[in-house]
Each structure stands twice: as C-alpha cells, then as structure tokens.
Amino acid sequence: MKSEEEKEQCMRYSESMDEKEIIKLAKTDYQAFDFLYEKYMPQIFQYVMYRVYNREVTEDIVSIVFYKAMKNLHLFTWRQIPFSAWLYRIAFNEICNYVKKEKKQEKIRENYLKEEPEAAYEPSYQNDSKSFKFIHDYIAKLPIKDQDIIMLRFFEKKSFAEIALITGKNESTLRVNLHRALKKLESIMPEEVLDYAYRQISL
Numbered sequence: 001m002k003s004e005e006e007k008e009q010c011m012r013y014s015e016s017m018d019e020k021e022i023i024k025l026a027k028t029d030y031q032a033f034d035f036l037y038e039k040y041m042p043q044i045f046q047y048v049m050y051r052v053y054n055r056e057v058t059e060d061i062v063s064i065v066f067y068k069a070m071k072n073l074h075l076f077t078w079r080q081i082p083f084s085a086w087l088y089r090i091a092f093n094e095i096c097n098y099v100k101k102e103k104k105q106e107k108i109r110e111n112y113l114k115e116e117p118e119a120a121y122e123p124s125y126q127n128d129s130k131s132f133k134f135i136h137d138y139i140a141k142l143p144i145k146d147q148d149i150i151m152l153r154f155f156e157k158k159s160f161a162e163i164a165l166i167t168g169k170n171e172s173t174l175r176v177n178l179h180r181a182l183k184k185l186e187s188i189m190p191e192e193v194l195d196y197a198y199r200q201i202s203l
Contacts, residue, residue: 027073050151051095065091085165092166138189146181
C-alpha cells in the first residue's frame, strides 16, 4: 500500500511534468519510476495476459518486465523509441523466453510420459458464451510469430510503426506477416464463427 505522501508525489509528477522529465527523474528517483509503473502496468499486463492466458505466469512476466525496465532505465533514450514501446519490447522478449522455455519442458515431458491416445480437442462454440478465450484457443495454434502480430495489431491496437519498434522488424515485412497469419487463422477456425472472430479483432 502506498502512503499518502507517495500518492501525492505521483500526483505532482503527473500534474507538473511531461513524461520525458519524469523518465529523467526516474533514473535516480524510485517514486518517479513508481508513477511510470502505475501508468503503464495495466496495458503491459493486458498484453502479456493476451499472449500467455495464465494470470500467475502473467504476473511473473510483468514483474520481470518492470524490474528490467527499472534496472536498465539509464539505457533508455528518447531518440530511439517511445517509452511505452520500450516496455512492450521488453515484454515481447520475456514472452518469447517463456514460450521457448515451455517448449523445452514440453519436450522433456513427452519423452518421459507414456504415449496414450488423446481425444481431439476443439474449443466449443456457444452463441451465449462468446469470449476472448474462445478466439485465443485458435490463435494459440498458430506459430508464435503469427500470434505476436495478431495480438499487437488487433488486441493491443498498435500501428505497424509501433509494432516495428517493438519487434525490430520493418513495416513492410509486418504487413505481409499479418496477412499470412490471418489466412492461417481462417483455415483453422470454423466458418460459422469467422465473422464473430473478425469483429473481435477488427480495427
């Protein structure tokens, strides 16, 4: 819990300074960084949650993101990327690390578990129970790079310029990747729910 003094300090930052000044202060003042945390944590949390769809894992990743942001804030410069895009890039890299780690652990589990027939899994679709979880089950079947571009573009509402800053890819490549990713998504989703899905991830 924040003390009243800390809350007042954050308020003074928000009322009297622009973000560039606050970031400069945050390099030596933890209260200034606390203001940045309060401002950006909800959107970073939402982005990570979209990608991993596990609250506990999301909380761990977000903690790492802001720890690394605080630790490396002295490296941040306005001449390269906006502060929010910098945070997204850190989150993007941490998600990639998590996915790679999960894949390795899954291979280890597969090597030690007996092979047993599994029932084919297909997310159920109910008109009275439409949710992001339903769409996420299909998006999760796509390659990681396809998941990333769909999430950033449609769920996070990022421009191609912003996504380029986050992923390190150029805009032309990203546009092609998005087109291919959506085609793959179309190929695995039931025809009767495609319209609903597009409404959920529409611009």
